[in-house]
Amino acid sequence: xxxxxxxxxxxxxxxxxxxxxxxxxxxxxxxxxxxxxxxxxxxxxxxxxxxxxxxxxxxxxxxxxxxxxxxxxxxxxxxxxxxxxxxxxxxxxxxxxxxxxxxxxxxxxxxxxxxxxxxxxxxx
Amino acid sequence: xxxxxxxxxxxxxxxxxxxxxxxxxxxxxxxxxxxxxxxxxxxxxxxxxxxxxxxxxxxxxxxxxxxxxxxxxxxxxxxxxxxxxxxxxxxxxxxxxxxxxxxxxxxxxxxxxxxxxxxxxxxxxxxxxxxxxxxxxxxxxxxxxxxxxxxxxxxxxxxxxxxxxxxxxxxxxxxxxxxxxxxxxxxxxxxxxxxxxxxxxxxxxxxxxxxxxxxxxxxxxxxxxxxxxxxxxxxxxxxxxxxxxxxxxxxxxxxxxxxxxxxxxxxxxxxxxxxxxxxxxxxxxxxxxxxxxxxxxxxxxxxxxxxxxxxxxxxxxxxxxxxxxxxxxxxxxxxxxxxxxxxxxxxxxxxxxxxxxxxxxxxxxxxxxxxxxxxxxxxxxxxxxxxxxxxxxxxxxxxxxxxxxxxxxxxxxxxxxxxxxxxxxxxxxxxxxxxxxxxxxxxxxxxxxxxxxxxxxxxxxxxxxxxxxxxxxxxxxxxxxxxxxxxxxxxxxxxxxxxxxxxxxxxxxxxxxxxxxxxxxxxxxxxxxxxxxxxxxxxxxxxxxxxxxxxxxxxxxxxxxxxxxxxxxxxxxx
Numbered sequence: 001x002x003x004x005x006x007x008x009x010x011x012x013x014x015x016x017x018x019x020x021x022x023x024x025x026x027x028x029x030x031x032x033x034x035x036x037x038x039x040x041x042x043x044x045x046x047x048x049x050x051x052x053x054x055x056x057x058x059x060x061x062x063x064x065x066x067x068x069x070x071x072x073x074x075x076x077x078x079x080x081x082x083x084x085x086x087x088x089x090x091x092x093x094x095x096x097x098x099x100x101x102x103x104x105x106x107x108x109x110x111x112x113x114x115x116x117x118x119x120x121x122x123x124x
Numbered sequence: 125x126x127x128x129x130x131x132x133x134x135x136x137x138x139x140x141x142x143x144x145x146x147x148x149x150x151x152x153x154x155x156x157x158x159x160x161x162x163x164x165x166x167x168x169x170x171x172x173x174x175x176x177x178x179x180x181x182x183x184x185x186x187x188x189x190x191x192x193x194x195x196x197x198x199x200x201x202x203x204x205x206x207x208x209x210x211x212x213x214x215x216x217x218x219x220x221x222x223x224x225x226x227x228x229x230x231x232x233x234x235x236x237x238x239x240x241x242x243x244x245x246x247x248x249x250x251x252x253x254x255x256x257x258x259x260x261x262x263x264x265x266x267x268x269x270x271x272x273x274x275x276x277x278x279x280x281x282x283x284x285x286x287x288x289x290x291x292x293x294x295x296x297x298x299x300x301x302x303x304x305x306x307x308x309x310x311x312x313x314x315x316x317x318x319x320x321x322x323x324x325x326x327x328x329x330x331x332x333x334x335x336x337x338x339x340x341x342x343x344x345x346x347x348x349x350x351x352x353x354x355x356x357x358x359x360x361x362x363x364x365x366x367x368x369x370x371x372x373x374x375x376x377x378x379x380x381x382x383x384x385x386x387x388x389x390x391x392x393x394x395x396x397x398x399x400x401x402x403x404x405x406x407x408x409x410x411x412x413x414x415x416x417x418x419x420x421x422x423x424x425x426x427x428x429x430x431x432x433x434x435x436x437x438x439x440x441x442x443x444x445x446x447x448x449x450x451x452x453x454x455x456x457x458x459x460x461x462x463x464x465x466x467x468x469x470x471x472x473x474x475x476x477x478x479x480x481x482x483x484x485x486x487x488x489x490x491x492x493x494x495x496x497x498x499x500x501x502x503x504x505x506x507x508x509x510x511x512x513x514x515x516x517x518x519x520x521x522x523x524x525x526x527x528x529x530x531x532x533x534x535x536x537x538x539x540x541x542x543x544x545x546x547x548x549x550x551x552x553x554x555x556x557x558x559x560x561x562x563x564x565x566x567x568x569x570x571x572x573x574x575x576x577x578x579x580x581x582x583x584x585x586x587x588x589x590x591x592x593x594x595x596x597x598x599x600x601x602x603x604x605x606x607x608x609x610x611x612x613x614x615x616x617x618x619x620x621x622x623x624x625x626x627x628x629x630x631x632x633x634x635x636x637x638x639x640x641x642x643x644x645x646x647x648x649x650x651x652x653x654x655x656x657x658x659x660x661x662x663x664x665x666x667x668x669x670x671x672x673x674x675x676x677x678x679x680x681x682x683x684x685x686x687x688x689x690x691x692x693x694x695x696x697x698x
Contacts, residue, residue, distance in 0.1 A: 060345075080676060
């Protein structure tokens with residue numbers, strides 16, 4: 001009986017031993033993974049801070065203005081003058097009814113191959 | 125086991141069982157003592173280990189403090205003005221360095237600017253930690269790792285970076301290598317709360333709430349660029365400008381030239397054209413005789429007192445005599461002038477007469493009411509006390525009425541102008557975002573709304589017909605009004621007429637005032653042969669150029685209808 005009990009206890013302690021060591025090593029593995037991850041996060045946060053700084057630098061008016069100046073001639077860029085601003089109430093009101101005659105005339109001229117807008121552009 | 129003894133002494137013998145029992149007890153005692161000793165040693169060692177304080181400081185400073193971060197600073201639209209970046213810093217542990225000479229030679233291949241002797245001295249010894257070089261780039265970090273020198277390692281530090289470069293230098297200020305603010309809003313944040321947060325360990329890591337400033341970086345950029353252009357165009361020695369929201373007191377733009385690079389704070393102490401310490405903030409810590417722009421203040425005080433009415437007329441035919449001195453007009457009309465004419469023609473005589481009608485003590489009291497004799501409450505630590513005499517003599521009162529004999533900062537002027545156009549409600553300027561409701565709590569009435577309306581009319585009139593026409597030509601449609609000031613600078617002991625200090629104090633749009641602005645140009649030269657040399661031709665033009673570009677950004681549409689201007693005219697003058 002006692003022998004039986006001893007055998008059981010030896011087995012239990014062996015299992016316990018293996019279990020505890022397995023747990024110890026897995027915890028160590030997880031801890032080192034954690035440290036590695038923390039380092040990675042730290043490095044990425046560092047990279048991110050640099051990228052963010054870069055992004056805000058590129059977005060600065062101080063950075064954009066020289067680019068505008070460089071392409072001013074090619075793109076014919078000039079500051080907006082006061083008379084280039086319009087107002088909503090300067091727009092004409094919508095006509096009460098659609099101008100069917102004018103529309104018909106436009107469509108028929110288009111059918112005939114004459115584009116009045118194209119003519120306007122060419123005239124200028 | 126019998127023991128034979130001589131004599132009559134009693135012999136006592138222990139039984140075999142008892143003596144064995146005693147022996148066992150003794151053994152148990154020994155085992156207990158041994159166990160106690162062993163556990164005692166273990167326990168003692170544990171206590172010893174627990175009591176040792178590991179030195180986590182870096183040359184006396186906590187490691188946490190060095191990596192402490194600062195909150196990002198954003199402009200009012202959320203664009204970054206100051207951010208933290210993580211950079212590696214190189215340190216050495218001299219006691220772990222095996223071959224100092226080898227380490228020195230190898231290190232100098234990557235960092236050749238390090239002094240050899242200094243480095244050798246630094247790496248020798250038994251210290252646990254010494255800085256070698258702080259705030260390096262990741263590329264250099266990689267190269268030093270490749271060298272494989274034992275006893276050298278890196279720690280990641282936070283470094284402040286200002287993406288806007290020099291554009292907002294005087295607003296932002298700068299930080300030292302330990303990331304503590306030394307100037308500008310950075311210093312203010314530290315004095316305010318950040319230092320406390322850092323000391324109790326809250327300001328760590330990246331999660332700090334960003335700070336929103338009142339600055340609009342687009343407006344700031346235009347202001348900066350226009351002032352830079354002014355330095356070249358008018359060959360001036362300095363120029364500065366400030367724009368303030370009249371309703372909330374928020375400073376929208378503030379620039380002062382010459383300036384410095386906050387990413388390299390030592391540039392602040394560089395000479396500018398051979399002049400030492402010239403890169404200070406002229407808006408807050410420069411005090412000047414602001415010349416005729418002061419007439420706005422004199423007239424506001426006089427009109428508000430009720431002793432002078434806008435319909436009054438003043439005799440400006442002859443100069444005003446004070447003993448040996450006679451004060452005369454620069455653009456002399458030498459006739460009887462109405463109040464709007466005094467302002468429009470910038471008549472010194474007329475202004476003195478108006479001030480005298482108000483009374484010199486009342487005038488001094490009014491200057492006190494609009495805070496001209498005290499430092500403006502403001503976030504920037506760079507402030508200088510204005511110079512305003514406590515009591516005015518007749519002559520000082522007379523010169524003060526047109527802005528000579530007393531010195532205030534441009535910030536004083538912009539706050540006063542803002543109050544005058546904002547129905548007389550003065551609000552302290554701020555660099556932080558503030559809503560109109562919050563600002564209303566701080567309102568302080570300095571003149572009545574009706575006087576405010578008269579001042580608006582006078583300022584607009586001066587832009588249409590007076591010295592502000594150069595400005596109005598450029599900013600046509602945005603209803604700007606303002607007053608010029610051309611102060612002669614004191615050279616030696618007398619006022620010089622060829623070295624002047626030009627000021628333009630303005631507000632726009634005057635039909636519904638939203639922004640006040642003061643621009644100064646120091647020692648401007650004529651741009652070309654046709655241009656004049658008074659403030660309207662330099663500070664005025666700068667103002668016009670700034671408004672022309674920023675008004676659309678600030679949501680102000682141009683309007684050319686004359687009705688807006690005529691509606692500004694007070695009923696008495698229609």
